[in-house]
Amino acid sequence: MTDEDYQYASGLQKRKKTVTDFDHHKLQLAAIFADGAVLQSSKPIPIFGWSQPEGIVHIELTPTNAHRVTGPISTTCKVDDSGKWLGVLPPCQPGGPYSLSVRTKNECVNLQNLMIGEVWMCSGQSNMALDLVDSADGATVVAGSQDPLMRFYQVPQTGRIDKQAEAHARWNCCDPKTSGQMSAVAYYFAHKLRKNLSPKTAVGIIDCYIGGTSIAVWLDQETLQSCPEGQGYLDRFSKTVSGHTDEELEAQAESWQSSFDSWNNRVSKLRQAYPEISDEEINSACGQCPWPPPITRHSKYRPTGAFASMLERIAPYAIAGILWYQGEEDGPFSSTYQTLLGLLIDRWRSLWRLPDNMLNASDGVAQTKLPFFVVQLPQWSPSQGENDMVTDSDWPRIRKAQWATSQTRSDVYIICLIDCGEEHNLHPKDKRTPGERSAVHVLHRVYGQHALPINGPSPLTPSQIDPVHLSLPMVYAAGMHFSAKMPGLPHAEIAHTTDFSEAGKSGFEVAGRDGHFYPVAAKIMLSSRKISCHPLEHLHQAVGRQDDCRIIILSLNNVRNPRWIRYAWHGWGPAPLMNDAGLPAPPFFKAISRDDK
Secondary structure (H helix, E strand, O other): OOHHHHHHHOOOOOOOOOOOOOOOOOOEEOOOOOOOOEEEOOOOEEEEEEOOOOOEEEEEEEEOOOOOOOOOEEEEEEOOOOOEEEEEEOOOOOEEEEEEEEEOOOOEEEEEEEEEEEEEEEEEOHHHHOEHHHOOOHHHHHHOOOEEEEEEEEOOOOOOOOHHHHHHOOEEEEOOOOHHHOEHHHHHHHHHHHHHOOOOOEEEEEEEEOOOOOHHHHOOHHHHHOOHHHHHHHHHHHHHHOOOOHHHHHHHHHHHHHHHHHHHHHHHHHHHHOOOOOHHHHHHHHOOOOOOOOOOOOOOOOOOOOHHHHHHHHOOOOOOEEEEEOOHHHHHHHHHHHHHHHHHHHHHHHHHOOOHHHOOHHHHHHHHOOOEEEEOOOEOOOOOOOOOOOOOOHHHHHHHHHHHHHHHOOOEEEEOOOOOEEOOEOOOOOOHHHHHHHHHHHHHHOOOOOOOOOOOOEEOOOEEEEOOEEEEEEEOOOOOEEEOOOOOOOOOOOOOEEOEEOOOOOOEEEEOOOOOEEEOOEEEEEOOOOOOOOOOOOOOOOOOOHHHOEEEEEEOOOOOOOOEEEEOOOOOOOOOEEOOOOOEOOOEEEEOEOOOO
């Protein structure tokens, strides 16, 4: 990769050191600070922007309600040599409204109708980006979405800093005029938080996503260059753009955009005329979606494309945590995903970390443990000819990487969606399930609502009990059953449950020494012995109760000398195991305990 291509990848090309994105002789706040903003409660509140170098900035946050019981809080900070300034207000309890005054010797900026509440950033690619109005029951939900204490800010989607787009970005209160364009997953997530937290607690969502982006888009050049997995993305980008002028690449992008817009217009007309039309019927009538787009040196889809132009524009705005739904675009490079996801979490946490001299000791610890909630990929299989680069093993590897990252990083949690998805639709319309399930995890983990169930049936160590049977202890298994209505299984007209599932429908497979997996039948049994109920997710889960434990007996059929067992290990296929909380067993892959080791 040439030095020039590296500069393009990192967004540095043609930017002089003495020329910046703002006029530093003018007092400005980062664009995310706007009327109606929600500021994070119970944490230090960083306020930041640009002004005349070496000047002094005064910041004051004042309650404006008639029954206020506290006065204003304030701080001052100095503008650095580059024109940047950062001041930190002390933590505040939920409430409002507030006004924010930021002033220098000669200028003043005032913001109104700010609330102190809970702020979450929702990030990722197209399944996070799918609008509420385009999701299942979207029109009905939008019509009833009025809530002045549920607000969202959409970071402009761009591969280069766009001052004009930032000037038009704003905090919106959810209502029928605005919420339709909000992320559907984020809407259901925020709505659930609003229902379960104090009625007066505002919830703010920062929508920060771009459909069709790989994980490399959300990392900086230095991080990508630090490992072979990241370097591969940079090298592929360099190979794509090398030998082409900017004019040639931009012409390709404009041609694609025209085709893409035309395809979307045809699809929109079909959906309006035939609301129940399937994706297969749309593809038959309109052809496959023209994807992916061509990559240019300034594309938001290039490696590092969103890091400087989106993430660095909003960090370190105080947030409670991050909801991350991404990975679909990285299927062809699934073997690299675990490394890059871990690096992304580390890098983002460092981006949001405030200078130590602005925090006391307890605040510093909190900054290093910004909670990450990772939405595990649901079920999906490409239709014929849709994506020849994705194999049936790629999505299981992405899911495994997501889970494994939660085991090697503190305060990283997985939301399992193996019971969700549409076979040949990369963008399933049900966004209520991922949004609300994510919120339940957050309510349990972050807000201490431990009565809310978050765990599906989870496996312990399997063992062979006779030549033709395996025993698999399960925890969080109260009411465990095989559901007939699951992705990957023929949908029964009337949903029913059972304690037995035949080979090919149970989701279980077993392999011997040759590593070839065979589907096996499964039978759920009550546990007749004491089980040490330490679940699969041992780093983050509580110990299961004895009455939550069950045994699954697996019939080996023709598998001799079994060595490994796996469950729901496919892009699309059977995953019917549920508990009485309606939560699915996660995909897993485990070695079988043997006495002849």
